[in-house]
Amino acid sequence: MATSTDTGPTGGRYVAEFREFLEETWLGYALILPALILMGVIIIYPTLRGIQLAFFEASLLNPEQQTFVGLQNFAELLGDATFREALWHTVLLTSVAVSLQYLLGLGLALALKEKVPGAGLFRSLSMVTWVLPVIVMVIIFRFLTQSGFGPVNIILDSLGMQTAAWFGRPGVAFPLIVLMHVWRNTPFYAIALMAAMKSIPETQYEAARLDGAGPLQRFRYITLPQISYVSMIMIVLHVIFTFNNFDIIFLSTGGGPLGNTEVLATYIYKQAFQQYAMGYAASIGVVMLIIMMVFTIVYASLEARE
């Protein structure tokens, strides 16, 4: 930069400025280039190829041979009962898990923001579930609920209640999946919401108190509006994560029992890597992408209106 600031004999001020502008631009691009190349190869190109694949009949066993089939894959999806089930499970899981996480996270945030001794320690401890590898969480939950000598079954047995391999139970497996999501993600909501609550100036509460507002009113008219932005972000992020999540379900139930927990992500994986139906799998991926895009656009427009 030092060199380009002196206006040499070759040009006037504008030339020098233009040269500096060029140099800035060039360096700016150069610095971001490694990231762009990596992302281009690993994310952007595969995404475009994935979208393109959705219009082809292609097998993973013979990826070179691809036949253009137009919208046929999508037409097949319409008649595919497993796909409809998986779509329904995905939507149900996302909405139930995200609502529960938010409400529980809100409650926990209200408790954690209190200035009781030890709250800081709890804040840190609560994040442990969030850093655990998904496979470790799955092993813990499978161990706790295994048939025979799983602790949950030992307790149920001692209470004279029914015991079972709970992840293999239709009707129980799905709630267990929801429970794992809630267990894992609630602390993150709690920490984020708590941070947002703590950033509200105490004077606002003082003023409300002077006006005679009770705690519930203060929560309703001060806390809630001021955490609404963070709340929206947390909810949107987790809708996206939950909707697209693969490993929690794949590792815990694999979509079973009897397809009871099959979601779009696990169905794609099976179609692509077990049935080798690449094109068909890609078309499911495109449906997921469209749903997420619609969701994001609706969110962005809501955000813009505020």
Add this chain to the structure above:
Amino acid sequence: MATETQSQTAQSTDRSFADRIDAWLAEDMSPKRALAVYAVIGVYMTFLLLPVAYMVLATFTSADFLYSPRLVPALGDLTLQNYVSILSTGLFQQYFINSTIVATSTTLLTLVVGTLAAYSLSRFEYPGRNTLLFSFLGTQMLPRVLILIPFFLVMFSLSLIDSLLGIVIAHSVLGIPLGTWLLKGYFDDIPKSLDEAAKMDGCSHLDILWRIIIPMSLPGITVAGFYTFILSWNDFLFVSILSQTAATRTLPFGLQLFQSQNTVAWELLLTAATITMIPVVVLFAVFQRWVVEGLATGGMKGT
């Protein structure tokens, strides 16, 4: 939203109940209120930590205890045998080493590439900058399973299947968008006047990055590094696609294979799982101050 309507209906339909709650809550930190706070925290912490604590406890007990209808081990059930067995298993050692190499290299690569990108996005003006910024974030929205198939083909044509390098590249790219975004947030907070002053002293852009920006945003770099490390350490999906032999398997994939065998040796599986979680938990414990603050505030700023 739900809470909003709930409290509204509570107010309109049951005024006296709301009043009573209000009156009770109004006493600032009365013993009753502190007790209620502890009760909420206590119940929730039990829900969060009891499963993990029970797993860790179980790893120190013998198989005899695990397969008995008892919940609490006696002193005689305690043993370190599981750790001895699992740590002396060749495959487990291999997975652990692979995981360590992959997660460490991923973190370094992501931080280098992400820092350069974040510096570019934070300090340079050029056409397409905003588009880039938002496309970084947009990648978070993409279903990873959609990427998976062509990703596999790309890696295949680059001969990166079944290589640790391939896994490192894949994980880095997963970490780069959010890492860059987090770092950009931290870089933006550093006053530009410092850059100007350094420029006057004859510093180049890279000098500024190296001597001013990086030292001043170490907490942010730590958060981004931590985030990338756990992302890589915890990843199952991409390893399951790329790894074909034991030589490249990382712990999550190795544990999954362990788990899917018909007869599960729970005592060993739980011990392996416990060891798998130790590095991320230790890292979290060391950096938790920055991480909790960074994710709560920086993460928000990011989006």
